[in-house]
Amino acid sequence: MKLNPNNEIQPNKSLLYTITTNLTFWVLIAIIAGVLLGHFHPKEGMQMKIVGDAFISIIKVFIAPIIFLTIVLGISGMGDLKKVGRIGIKALLYFEVVTTFALAIGIAVAYFIQPGKIDRTGLDMEDATKYTTAAPKEFNWLTFFMDNLTLQVLLAAIIVGIIVNYLKQRESVIAVLYKLSGYVFKALKWVMYLAPLGAFGGMAYTIGKFGLHTLLPLGKLMLTVYVTMAIFIFVILGSIMRYYKMSIWSFLKYIKAELLIVLGTSSSEAALPNLMEKLEKMGCSKPVVGLVVPTGYSFNLDGTSIYLSMSVIFLAQLYDVHLSFAEILTIIGLLMITSKGAAGVTGSGFIVLASTLTAIGKIPVEGLAFLLGVDKFMSEARAITNFIGNGVATIVISKSEREFVAVEPILDEQQQF
Template identity: 40%
Template sequence: MAIIRQLYVQVLIAIIIAIVVGLTAPEAAVQMKPLGDAFIALLRMMLGPIIFCSVVLGLTHVRDMRQLGRLAFKSLLYFEILTTLGMVVGFIAVNVFQPGAGLHAGNLALNESVTRLSNSASNFTAVGFFLSIIPTTIVDAFAKGEILQVLLISVMVGAALSVGLKKDSAILHGIEEGQDILFRMLGFIMKLAPIGAFGAMAAAIGTHGSGTLLYLGKVVLLYWITAVLFVAVVLGSVCAIMRLSLLKLLRLIREELLLVLGTASGEVALPRLMQKLEQAGCDGSIVGFVLPAGYSFNLDGTGIYMAIAVGFIAQATDTPFTYGQQVAVLAVMLLTSKGGTTVAGGAFIKLAATLQSVRVLPLNGLGLLFGIDRLMATCTALTNVIGNTVAVFVIARWENALDTAKLDAYLAGTAAPVADEAEAARAAIVGAGE
């Protein structure tokens, strides 16, 4: 059947099989974890080079540095507004429904895992965060795979090339050829997506048992409902204002969302999203700058998670947490929520950094959330990916750099699919810069 050949169908089947295996043979399911780890590692390996090529090629079409400054300003303004809205929504939800009230867990001891994670977050400072954006060397940024560092280098190289660059530049031609090769490699890796999703999901179900699926704790349910409402109401309203269809955008990235659902990692979607959004009508310079930057600065799901989590910890440990203190914590979270990777558990580390910074809430409250972090991380990654996809289209529309006819054609299936050969990828890149 033709539908079986669709990647998202294969991933969905793999997730269903993983759930069955995890419930019926948990010990064997746990042994599948390396399959998911290997797939995520392969995709993370592609992040740095793909971001570099996409950003550089996009910025070579920007001849006016004022345009680049305007793009950066609009992007960061949008990121900050949406992330703040996410946190506010999270605080409202946790204050209204109070999922931790009556738990009386004030005497919890720190377990080894929570202690290790909190120690890794204890050195967080604002100055350290901004200095960490600057790599030790250019090579070091790519070796460590730090998105912000790679993005900084990419913007600098792209800006330098855009000033006085010749159309027949051998450097530009080499970068274009390099991106063709990277997209071809990405096509090979994505054929393994069902295996990777199966390994990651099976290991998660096998480790935590049926509770992973049936856990009906108030905080988990509240977080998922809040995130869904945020996407439907807030992001849906943003799309409506910009004359975009949220449902169409969700349909566009359905394969990527299923990958994120199986792996609880937003990074697995980034390489394909960069390629797909260009082919769906967004200007290459917009995609190349906004999407990678959004992975560090536009973390709507992380903001909602952290707001609900700190409120839950306060309620569960019977710690007074006034509205004034909540506003102060929100201000701190606007910084601690930024940066870092988008792999499973990343938001938990940022939460630890927040608690270490404000010291208003007991650190042992992290132990309450550690066991259900996988469920929370999945929702966080899904919300972040949707939020960043919307951000790209919004900024593209704002900059008059969105080809709606191309988007409609892509959704109708008349445009070149993502998995096409390198020539289709190059055509999309050239078309984005025209």
């Protein structure tokens, strides 16, 4: 697929070629193969656990460098906060409020629908202690931090980001970090080509050990995530747009070509240049667009926030792990930080989920093998929600700062805001 000068998608390959070169297609094939192997040959299916575990082990290698680089670049990329002034601060406050709200919605809906609650007759998935160590009777924050690599990386990234922000060689350091980040994400892209193998191993083991009825909570989780994100877009973001006398439906029609790009690539970054151009054509000032949109790709990931919080609660329900109110608040606090490391790149949301589970230390990280089979199919929903959320954020900041200047109309009468 490619775009013509009018931003209309044009086919340039055969349908068969497009399908067979799509990673989602091969993940789907792998899932079906895993289900069939696990159902008809349970013993062999259970032996495929090593394949799923190997993929997870490779993914976990990327946790520290991706979180570190993304957080450092996100902070240092803001530049002098005094210079960006009120716009930068307001954008950060908006990002934090909306993404925290998204996290809370994800947890609330997951507890209400309970997609991870299944009939455990004959299952041993509730025995989470075989995967985790018992928590100490008295919680110690210092011990928790010293034993937690994720939190150590986050703190180091925040400190380094602040330092880089005030270096005289700031631009050259950022350029080096961007290049390094590019190499890391390129490596991640190649690793994600192994996702079908990981999905096959995880699904074959799951079905072989627990049976076909375990597919029910996976389907329930997918449906729950998609419905929750739709509600978030049309109700929450829609209400915010309505407050500024604008229509979420008209905005979606205006960026429909970009939404198709995001849908096809599962990456909100794929349509970043087009989004910035269209926001400027709408009337958003160039400085606001240049500040809010790129920053939003690190700090304003609404879809990822919903997915992460729902997935954590889903796995807790699946393994029958009871979470206290304090632990839920801890999860929200962790995700408020770790979700900022989930860049709009395919597979990174899965990495942040792995890092969050590792940080919590109570929910088995091995449960990711269960999620792997459907993670790829939820990445589209995450990317689209993130994409729309950043567009709405830019419009809101522009309007609130009176940096939205009406230009020559570019929408027809039916699409006017």
